[in-house]
Amino acid sequence: MDRLLFSATFLFLFLFNFSLFSAVHSTTFKIVNRCRHTIWPGILTGANRPLFNPTGFVLKSGKSRTLRVPRFWSGRVWARTHCSTEPSTGKLSCATADCGSGRIECAGAGAIPPATLAEFTLNGDQGLDFYDVSLVDGYNLPVLIIAKGGTRGGCSSTGCLVDLNGACPRELSVVRGNGSREGIACKSACEAFGDPVYCCSEAYNTPDTCHPSPYSLFFKNACPRSYSYAYDDKTSTFTCAGADYIIIFCPLPYTSQKLLSARKDSAELPLVNKTMLYIGRHLRSLSSPG
Numbered sequence: 001m002d003r004l005l006f007s008a009t010f011l012f013l014f015l016f017n018f019s020l021f022s023a024v025h026s027t028t029f030k031i032v033n034r035c036r037h038t039i040w041p042g043i044l045t046g047a048n049r050p051l052f053n054p055t056g057f058v059l060k061s062g063k064s065r066t067l068r069v070p071r072f073w074s075g076r077v078w079a080r081t082h083c084s085t086e087p088s089t090g091k092l093s094c095a096t097a098d099c100g101s102g103r104i105e106c107a108g109a110g111a112i113p114p115a116t117l118a119e120f121t122l123n124g125d126q127g128l129d130f131y132d133v134s135l136v137d138g139y140n141l142p143v144l145i146i147a148k149g150g151t152r153g154g155c156s157s158t159g160c161l162v163d164l165n166g167a168c169p170r171e172l173s174v175v176r177g178n179g180s181r182e183g184i185a186c187k188s189a190c191e192a193f194g195d196p197v198y199c200c201s202e203a204y205n206t207p208d209t210c211h212p213s214p215y216s217l218f219f220k221n222a223c224p225r226s227y228s229y230a231y232d233d234k235t236s237t238f239t240c241a242g243a244d245y246i247i248i249f250c251p252l253p254y255t256s257q258k259l260l261s262a263r264k265d266s267a268e269l270p271l272v273n274k275t276m277l278y279i280g281r282h283l284r285s286l287s288s289p290g
């Protein structure tokens with residue numbers, strides 16, 4: 001009798017744990033820092049979605065961290081750079097993509113632009129994960145998303161593999177405050193000029209009236225698969241089911257096809273525009289838009 005009860009309880013606990021496990025932990029993100037410097041990844045969960053912890057952490061050069069992601073999670077991942085702690089107050093602040101929390105954890109705060117964003121919605125329509133890399137809020141680091149082990153969907157890699165900080169048009173460039181003039185981020189035209197034409201706001205808030213600008217084309221030409229302006233969605237959102245994701249900050253511009261390992265690369269546009277790999281500091285200003 002006792003033994004039977006024990007077995008039944010054991011079986012129940014085993015099944016309960018098993019279902020709990022599969023319901024909560026279906027996907028992992030492996031976040032990799034290939035930059036030559038330390039980064040401080042930040043994670044923001046969308047409204048009414050299961051919380052994801054941590055919301056921020058430190059990742060030294062060459063290191064990676066694998067995180068379990070709640071099944072119906074939606075949100076964004078980015079990386080803060082050039083962070084330091086103010087000795088008198090103990091507050092953390094970062095030169096790019098700060099979340100303003102003053103701490104390593106962002107605790108519900110998003111990236112202050114400019115920031116390259118890796119965006120995800122897991123188990124959405126038809127059970128597919130939707131993901132993209134967005135430069136709509138500007139750019140601070142190259143990012144690559146690789147889907148591994150997907151069972152449905154194109155599972156293409158996406159991202160922005162080119163370092164655009166040196167090539168950023170001068171009017172969009174964010175430079176280090178210490179007089180070195182080193183480009184550390186590149187603003188979107190919306191943020192730099194606040195003009196509804198660039199922001200796709202007010203009268204420009206529809207797919208018919210919101211168009212790419214010479215500035216959004218600068219980002220799109222360099223990183224053909226990334227989102228470059230608000231309605232740039234036909235070629236820039238990717239889907240996959242049942243995958244784990246590798247999010248690499250500062251990937252090598254020539255990442256091997258073997259590593260990318262898409263199930264069936266359905267992307268219309270190349271991941272890297274080879275003509276843009278050599279854009280240098282001498283090519284700094286775009287012709288002024290009319």
Ligand SMILES: *[C@@H]1O[C@H](CO)[C@@H](O)[C@H](O)[C@H]1NC(C)=O
Binds near residue numbers: 176178179180
């Ligand atoms: C600015 O800071 C960076 C990183 O700390 C350093 O490498 C560079 O030499 C500094 N530049 C100047 C002009 O102080």
Ligand SMILES: *[C@@H]1O[C@H](CO)[C@@H](O)[C@H](O)[C@H]1NC(C)=O
Binds near residue numbers: 222276
């Ligand atoms: C690559 O960049 C050039 C400009 O340098 C642009 O004309 C071309 O359309 C881009 N190609 C793609 C596939 O985006």
